[in-house]
Amino acid sequence: MSPQQRLPDLASVYRELYRAKFRADVRDGAATPFVVPLHLLAYWIVPTLYLTIPHRNRPWLYHARWLVLGFVCAFNWYLVRHVRSISFASSYGVGLLGAWTTIWTFTLLIWTRPQWDARRVERREIMRHVDEVGNRQEIGQSPTSSQNGRLSKLNIDKPNDQSSTLLRNCGTRLQLESHDSPSVTVTRRVQRNGDEVANGVRKKEAHTIKDIGDETEDSLLARSIVALNDSDGNPPLDQNMALELSRLTQEREYEYYWQEYPADASFWTRLGWAFDLVSSFRLTGWNWAPSCLPPYNPPPRIGQYQLPLEYGPHRSRRGYERTLSRAKLIIFRWVFNIIPSYIILDICATLMTMDPYFIIGPEHNHPLPTHLALLHPILLSLQRTTLAFVAIVIALQYALNFGAVLLALYCPPILGFRAHPWHLPSPTGSFTQVLDHGLSGFWGAWWHQTFRFGFSAPTKWLIRHGYVPPPQRSGGVGGAIITPLIGAIIAFALSGLVHGAGSYTSVPATYYWGPPLFFAFSGLGMISQSVFLHLLRHRTEKLPRWVCRLANLTFVILWLWATSWLLLDDFGRSGLWLWEPVPISFARAAGLGVDRYVWRYHRDSLPRWQWGARGRWWETGIVV
Template sequence: MAKEYVSLYRQILAERQRLYDAAIAAKEYTPFLYPWDMLPVTYLFLAIMITPRLPPRLARPTRYATFALILFHSLYLNVRRRTLWFAGGYGIGLATDWGIIMSAALLVFNDPARDFRRLETRPAKASTDVVANGTARMLTPTKVKVDTDVVANGSARMLATSTGNASASIDLTPRRVPGVYTSTDTKQPSFPGSGQAASQPYTLIWQGFPYKKGLLHLIDWTVDLTTSFRGPNWNHRISTLGAIDAPLPPDPSANGHADGSSQPTAVPKQSLRALQLRAVQDFTISYLLLDLLKTTMITDPYFLGLSPLNSTSPWSWLARLNEVIPFATRFVRLWVSMTGVITALTFIFSLSPLFFTIILPKLVDVTKLTKSPLLEPWMYAPFWYPVTTSILQSGLAGFWGKFWHQMFRYGISEPSRVVIEWLKIDKRGQAARMIQLSLAFGLSGSIHAAGSYTTFSLTPSHPFSGALSFFFTQGVGVLLQSTLIKFLHRCVPHTKSLPQVVKQCTNLAFVLVYLYFTGPLLADDFARCGIWLFEPVPFSILRAAGFGPGGKDESWWTWYQEGSKWVGWHKGDGWWDSGLAIY
């Protein structure tokens, strides 16, 4: 009987599985273990809950000691833990390094008792909820407003009347919030006759550390602080998220007391439906595109980590194109790599609005579960900005500062803020800009270098000469472009008056050319790490239809691999090496 065909892709997976099992058996590594490997998160969580209640002379040393514990435990995990899940182990290093950075931002560079406030919901009462001090106040630096009618004396009056149903009496037509998943420069218009609300009416207030609000409220506040990386409903909300409807945060000296309440409001039904529809749309499109990309990429040895970037492509159309355009193969592989990253991240990002605005409200009353305004569209601001308002306007700086996702922006920008304030440097000066770029891209590089280090791959990865070097070159590129522009404006003054379209095309060309030459540092390391060996979607429509490498184990269920296992009990030398394992 003829031997069943096994694709090169499946051979690579089987060989990696064999080596991984041998490494675990030899105790060279251990798999990711629950609950022990979640302890750094627990340290952070407990520190935020407990230290604000300690005397000041004890609170700061305790926060710093906790950060040191998180640092050393995370480094231990990077050295000892390996898994084939979490994108081949890349997620271990990425998550632990980001945990270190975020812990520093929350515990070292800030004081949870003093520096953080969250927008929370409170049930609206038909005749008693008023805006603090009787006036609508603005949140800075983000432009916001409160939906109020202002009477002749300047005081804010209730939109809800003292009689009747509060939900029915709230006027929703004046609401104007950032468009759902659109550029924050675009406002979502008010809907004619949109008096129907999708939620019970509520007011928004700023809540600092909840000293006397009960344990459940404290847990809710702390979990939100540690997981809301962009801070959409926090006073450290990053500037790229745009405007929201909210009152001005209270004076930090308020010691955590709630203040600055808004007028009663609710989420318009049309706004919620638009948000839910976009979440389903993003999930569906990114899922299908991931299936297409994965099915295609695993037929090219480059994406399996076996061939160099400029090697001949097995795709006949690309091989022929490369004969005409010598750089076609390199360009297409880089483009596919970037598209794969963007699509995978879009898929992950779509899970948040999908879960919190569709699934969770069907299961529980979210108002009883959390005081976070989960149904507000501004909680789910866009992760990717239009090319016209980012790259075409600002070149490489716009690519990284706006177009690319801003999930890590707050954490990686806090160190530079503290350094600049400590050195008393002009925040708008060139020295401050150098510090910001160096630290931001350095920390971004460390996150990806840590992921590269913790992958279990057949080909050794290059964390420092690959990922770290790539992000270092991006900072250099931002400075290089700005320096060239200043040089041209000084030496060739008429370049300042060039048509806008010429400037935009120049910015786009610079970004494409610069990423073409520097992109291989990261793209090659992704391939070596085995990032593209990971199966992102369990059900493949295309492979069920016969596309892809074909052969043994290729079917609609992609998560099957002979000899592999997902979870199980791992017994090590001691309790610290034993637990529920993710292999």
């Protein structure tokens, strides 16, 4: 028998102890199981229904948002105080849900005015009719002389390989973004030397399309595309590529537009708009989408034509990228994200069951296994921090990518365009942001930005109402230092509140002040490094790039290592590491770990149906 097999199975013992404590708390009335849909009342149901009712012209109804907010706060207070789950991750998630719902409701009802300012990109089919000579025409537009039948129909949801490749290649060159301007007007005139000018930009002979025959609408549109491309300083387009793009533009099946709050539309239209807003934490497809994501705007127009959705940049400067092919998104994320994450997460979870630190927390009095007892305390701390960090990152990648695949695969019949891959960029940015900007790049660009808008909304409200100066204001200390400082303090305080609430709702006893302190130190480290680099910017500019990157990475590693115990110790106390992340453990099948049970899901950890007891019909639902 190997030393690993002789280790006590502490993980299974403490799982049963925590489950027994949960059942005892429910029996004694000290805790209530988490039930869907009851405990989503403040998260989805009430805010969505309130935003469904038009209130722009009803001041009394707009002021009633304070009543809605009061209900949400009271409900979430009850949720955090009394609701728990037999699943360790779900019990931690109860606190996350209660705290985040409060922050998000403040964002939608107080810090912003969605019915006035929010708008999303929506699409509608283009209505066409066939003229006498067999050409398709858009209703309300003048007849065209182009031969639209030369190409097969372009389906935006499922682009064919040829059109997808073409438009992706064009998108890397054509960095055109339509912001608030709904269309681009193209004018053509001829200079004395014979050079054509479009959009006020002279076209050199090398940049024009030659030998395209008569000036059909295809050629005119292609010339306009080339003119717009060159006017933005992009490399010149190939003649055939520009012509093909112009034809695909004319063959589009949908048009995209900004949809403001549809106050005059039907109840179901308003409900869909409000539900989308309440559910979209990253606000992809909305005018409030964070700037770190790829741009979310309707495709630009050239005269009466709107370019396809594939046109334009689909990778942001921070490294977030998206694909518009549903098949490519599903296959790529399964092969390169979900499957590797599953394997790594399984290994991490198995290794954690061999260390009492991850089972009970740092206060355990159990002997360490041989492979850990021989390590120096510094190396032991480094090993535990690395394992925990890898587990957290991979778990987030696994959950977010798996959710995106489920949306793209199963939800188009229900959500329509909202489940299009255009709305599903990568969950994290480029790691080069960490190398180039240190902790600022770690938290502000590389780390998932799911809660970014909610965390930054209070600061934007303060700026909008003149309480703090805008950060872009040149000169003075206020805009350059004080405003970013206030924004960082608020963002990290709210993040600490969310994770502290998760610690509080865990079944075992925890030190729920640990996570807020960790995020406070993270903000302090980010601000300190930013100020230090700002003061030494003249010296650092002379250093080689690799030296600066190595210094940033070293600072991030050392700072997180020195402060992360506040968060990781609390994860151990809360039993969060005891959660089974995968149903089938290939690591245990290969002989790793203490126990050898390959099927990991306990019956109590799976959702089940519950009928409301003692006449409490509202407690009927799915227990998670």
